[in-house]
Amino acid sequence: MAVNALSSSTIESAVPPHALSGFGLDTTELGDQIGALLAQDPEGGTASLRESLETLPEADRARLAQSLVDTLDEDAISALQATSEGRAALAGTLRSAADEGGGADPRAAANLSAEKRELLLDLTQIGLGVVGIFDPTPISDGASLAISVARGDWFGAVIDGVSMIPYAGDLAKIGKLGKFADTVDSAVDLARGDAAFAEALRPALGGLDEALKAVPIDELPAAVREPLESMRGRLDEFFDATADGSHALDGLRLETGAAGDNVFRWELNADGRPVHAEAELSEVFDKAPRSSAETRAQGDVADLGRSDDAGGHVFGHRFTLDQGERNMFPQNAQFNNSAYRVLENEWAAWADSGKRVDIEIDFRDFDGVRPQSLDVSYEVVDPANGDVVYDNYVRFENEAEQQFERVSTSDINENY
Amino acid sequence: MSTVETMDRNEATLQLARAIAADTKLGALPWDDLVLVARFGDGVSNVNGFAYQAGGASRPAAPRGAAVLDAFIDLRAATAVDDQADWIACKLHVRRAGGKLSLDFEYEQPDRWKISPANVRQMSEALRPAG
Numbered sequence: 001m002a003v004n005a006l007s008s009s010t011i012e013s014a015v016p017p018h019a020l021s022g023f024g025l026d027t028t029e030l031g032d033q034i035g036a037l038l039a040q041d042p043e044g045g046t047a048s049l050r051e052s053l054e055t056l057p058e059a060d061r062a063r064l065a066q067s068l069v070d071t072l073d074e075d076a077i078s079a080l081q082a083t084s085e086g087r088a089a090l091a092g093t094l095r096s097a098a099d100e101g102g103g104a105d106p107r108a109a110a111n112l113s114a115e116k117r118e119l120l121l122d123l124t125q126i127g128l129g130v131v132g133i134f135d136p137t138p139i140s141d142g143a144s145l146a147i148s149v150a151r152g153d154w155f156g157a158v159i160d161g162v163s164m165i166p167y168a169g170d171l172a173k174i175g176k177l178g179k180f181a182d183t184v185d186s187a188v189d190l191a192r193g194d195a196a197f198a199e200a201l202r203p204a205l206g207g208l209d210e211a212l213k214a215v216p217i218d219e220l221p222a223a224v225r226e227p228l229e230s231m232r233g234r235l236d237e238f239f240d241a242t243a244d245g246s247h248a249l250d251g252l253r254l255e256t257g258a259a260g261d262n263v264f265r266w267e268l269n270a271d272g273r274p275v276h277a278e279a280e281l282s283e284v285f286d287k288a289p290r291s292s293a294e295t296r297a298q299g300d301v302a303d304l305g306r307s308d309d310a311g312g313h314v315f316g317h318r319f320t321l322d323q324g325e326r327n328m329f330p331q332n333a334q335f336n337n338s339a340y341r342v343l344e345n346e347w348a349a350w351a352d353s354g355k356r357v358d359i360e361i362d363f364r365d366f367d368g369v370r371p372q373s374l375d376v377s378y379e380v381v382d383p384a385n386g387d388v389v390y391d392n393y394v395r396f397e398n399e400a401e402q403q404f405e406r407v408s409t410s411d412i413n414e415n416y
Numbered sequence: 417m418s419t420v421e422t423m424d425r426n427e428a429t430l431q432l433a434r435a436i437a438a439d440t441k442l443g444a445l446p447w448d449d450l451v452l453v454a455r456f457g458d459g460v461s462n463v464n465g466f467a468y469q470a471g472g473a474s475r476p477a478a479p480r481g482a483a484v485l486d487a488f489i490d491l492r493a494a495t496a497v498d499d500q501a502d503w504i505a506c507k508l509h510v511r512r513a514g515g516k517l518s519l520d521f522e523y524e525q526p527d528r529w530k531i532s533p534a535n536v537r538q539m540s541e542a543l544r545p546a547g
Contacts, residue, residue: 391476402459411534
């Protein structure tokens with residue numbers, strides 16, 4: 001067995017202040033300061049705005065942009081539009097404000113794989129690019145340019161940069177339409193059977209749909225018309241539920257349930273499979289009888305997965321009683337009976353000791369209807385005073401041979 | 417160590433700081449010092465720790481979103497060394513004042529900084545940053 005040369009090591013670094021500015025940054029005040037600076041010193045105000053948009057965390061950037069959109073007056077906007085730097089800053093502001101006001105659901109996007117997040121960015125950029133073809137102002141392409149550069153997509157940035165000059169760059173952009181159509185194809189295909197991704201896609205595809213509606217497709221030459229028609233067709237497919245409703249892509253269905261003092265909430269995709277679930281547990285129903293319908297449902301869910309899967313409960317039956325398929329997912333049987341069971345035992349011990357366990361579960365990386373992994377966030381609260389006594393975030397693979405450390409009821413009772 | 421490796425490590429560290437700043441739970445908690453421990457086992461990984469306030473108060477803390485754990489995974493890849501096993505635990509400390517961040521890596525003892533229901537009170541003090 002190789003012995004590691006290091007048993008431990010340390011890195012220390014100073015974090016740029018902007019990286020931590022998400023903690024309590026007053027974006028409204030910053031927006032007011034930038035607005036005032038623009039009125040007195042357009043060049044300095046523009047530089048400050050650019051720096052803020054480039055360095056702030058995404059959430060702060062969007063809030064700052066929304067604040068600026070709400071407060072910038074005509075003079076400040078004119079000052080920004082007077083220079084190319086200012087126009088790019090304004091474009092970035094509008095783009096970030098759109099994120100704040102109508103962008104993808106941050107939670108939905110945060111839980112996507114890197115490939116899907118990249119597709120989401122691609123689609124936002126495509127929507128802006130299509131607007132740029134017919135937009136008489138350079139604003140939309142400025143936003144698209146900012147995304148390209150931020151992602152290191154220098155080729156895309158060059159093309160979008162060309163079309164910063166209204167109309168002159170449109171022919172260059174047309175060369176990208178085939179790639180745009182391929183990206184839309186991939187996104188809509190991936191959204192099938194993955195309602196979480198479909199939900200995250202909705203704002204970006206909605207923006208693209210609106211942009212395409214403004215394009216006089218029938219009047220365009222075939223080389224331009226065909227990729228645009230392809231995109232329109234796939235968007236129609238995305239937004240229109242199929243006639244029999246067998247595989248609608250129109251978002252998630254929310255269902256709630258309760259058993260005693262325990263409450264539950266499930267977000268189900270079009271296939272009825274949970275993609276996100278929440279619970280507040282304070283009661284355990286030991287050895288509660290299980291109905292034949294519940295047992296049948298477990299068998300049906302197991303059959304959706306692999307040969308070594310069981311119909312595993314999202315929240316154990318001892319907490320939920322019979323809730324049917326909405327509380328089940330295809331789960332590796334050994335994982336169900338070992339690591340996940342140990343986690344549920346811990347929750348039961350907390351509940352038995354008089355605590356409440358607040359749980360959120362995100363199902364990830366779907367292969368068809370089977371999640372390949374799940375993230376479990378749980379916080380243990382003492383209802384007597386509201387104090388959080390334990391907090392944990394755990395990621396499991398939906399596979400066998402995982403270890404989750406067992407904690408005994410006596411350990412919990414002795415400490416709390 | 418090459419410049420490229422250093423840049424990757426620094427980028428991964430900065431990404432981790434940003435993920436913490438953007439996390440809906442950690443971003444909303446009041447703290448002056450934040451300590452998080454990420455542990456990687458067979459198929460199971462977890463992140464939890466404590467938020468400390470200057471007056472001495474502390475509470476258990478863990479991220480809500482996947483981005484923090486994802487950033488630890490990226491940091492693990494960025495700090496990988498050829499022919500050596502990856503670290504199995506990482507202790508992160510962020511001090512809000514001055515934006516100072518430190519990372520300690522453990523390669524052999526998976527339980528060195530383990531925070532469980534059985535030891536949460538002891539670990540709250542053991543991991544409390546000095547001064």
